Amino acid sequence: MIPKKIRIKTTLCLGILLMFVNLSEVSAQTSKIEKPKNVILLIGDGMGLSQISAGLVYRGGDLNLARFKVVGFIQTHSADDFITDSAAGATAFSTGKKTSNGSIGVDSSGKTLETILEWSEKKGLSTGLIATAAITHATPASFIAHVRSRNMHYDIAKDFLKTDVDVVMGGGMAHFRNDSLKIDLLSGLVNKGYKIYDSTTSIESISASRFYAFSNMYHPPKMLDGRGDYLSKASIKAIEILSKNKNGFFVMIEGSQIDWGGHSNQTEYIATETADFDLAIGKVLDWAVNDKNTLVVVTADHETGGFALKGGSYENKTVEGGFVTNKHTGCLIPVFAYGPGSEQFSGIYDNTEIYHKIKSLLESR
Ligand code: MG
Ligand code: ZN
Numbered sequence: 390m391i392p393k394k395i396r397i398k399t400t401l402c403l404g405i406l407l408m409f410v411n412l413s414e415v416s417a418q419t420s421k422i423e424k425p426k427n428v429i430l431l432i433g434d435g436m437g438l439s440q441i442s443a444g445l446v447y448r449g450g451d452l453n454l455a456r457f458k459v460v461g462f463i464q465t466h467s468a469d470d471f472i473t474d475s476a477a478g479a480t481a482f483s484t485g486k487k488t489s490n491g492s493i494g495v496d497s498s499g500k501t502l503e504t505i506l507e508w509s510e511k512k513g514l515s516t517g518l519i520a521t522a523a524i525t526h527a528t529p530a531s532f533i534a535h536v537r538s539r540n541m542h543y544d545i546a547k548d549f550l551k552t553d554v555d556v557v558m559g560g561g562m563a564h565f566r567n568d569s570l571k572i573d574l575l576s577g578l579v580n581k582g583y584k585i586y587d588s589t590t591s592i593e594s595i596s597a598s599r600f601y602a603f604s605n606m607y608h609p610p611k612m613l614d615g616r617g618d619y620l621s622k623a624s625i626k627a628i629e630i631l632s633k634n635k636n637g638f639f640v641m642i643e644g645s646q647i648d649w650g651g652h653s654n655q656t657e658y659i660a661t662e663t664a665d666f667d668l669a670i671g672k673v674l675d676w677a678v679n680d681k682n683t684l685v686v687v688t689a690d691h692e693t694g695g696f697a698l699k700g701g702s703y704e705n706k707t708v709e710g711g712f713v714t715n716k717h718t719g720c721l722i723p724v725f726a727y728g729p730g731s732e733q734f735s736g737i738y739d740n741t742e743i744y745h746k747i748k749s750l751l752e753s754r
Pocket of ligand 1: 434475522526527528529643645648
C-alpha cells in the first residue's frame, strides 16, 4: 500500500509525463512532412487511362500500377497548343515551365531552363536517364539538353557532355558517333570518365559508376519484335549504381514506345509496351518498398491516339481497340505516387507541378 502523499505525487508525475508524450506526438505530426532521399520518375510516353487499361487486360487483370495508393491527374497543354508534344510535356516535368511544342529544356523564347536533373547534380545527387527510344529523343533529352527543336539530335547529344549525369541507357548511339559526318562525341564521354557500352545484352554485369549503355544505333526494337526485359534490367541496374551515393539520386525512366503504338493505331503495340513498362514499374517499386527513402512517381506526358477499349477479355488477354486520331490528345493524365512525399501528388493539377513537387521535396531534406 503506497502512502497517500506519494500516490498523489506519482499521479501528478504521470500526468505531466503523459502531457509531454502527447505534446511531442503532436509536434511530431505537424513537422512530419516526409522527405525522400531518392526520386524515381517514370514516364509512359502517350500513356493515358485506356493505354493502362489495355496493359491491365494484357496482364490478365494484374498491374503493378495497382500497388500505388496515391493517384492524381495532370493537365498537359503546352505553352502554344492545347495538345502537347513530348518535348513540351517533358520540359514541363523537367523545368516546371510550359514551353512551345518541340522545345527541349528551353522556354518559348528559347531561353535555357535548368532541369531537375541538372539541379540534382548540383546538389550532389547522382542522376540517370533510361529510355526505350534513342536517348536523344524528346522525353529523355528534355531532362538534359537545351535546344529549340527536338529534331536537333546532334546538338542534343552534345549537351549530354555538358552535364555530369551518371548513368545513361537507351538507343541512339549514332547521334554520338557518325563517321561520315565526322562526329565523335563518344571519345568526349570517355575523356569525361564514362565507360561506354555498345550493347545492353549484359547490363547485369556492368559495375562502372558512370556509364552510357547504348542498346542500338537508333531506337531499340519494340516488345513485339523481341526487346525482351531490357527496361526492367536497365532500371534495376541504374538504381543499383546510383543508390551508392549517400546524398541520394534522381532518375527518369521512360517507357517510350507506348506513344508509338498510339501513333500507329496498333492496339497490341500499345498493350505490350504498357505491360513492359508496368513490369519495370514493379521492379522499381519492389526496390522502393524495401528502401523506404525513395519517392516513385509514374505519369505520362499526354495520351496518344484517342485510344478506347471497345471490347476485350481478361481471360484471353485480348483487347479490341478503337482510335479517333493518330496524334496526341488533350485529356487528363493519371499520376501514381509511392513513398515519402507521395501524398503531395493527389488531386488534379498542372503538369508543371510534377517538377515543383519533386523539387520542393528534395529541397526540404
Ligand atoms: Mg518520349
Ligand atoms: Zn507522340
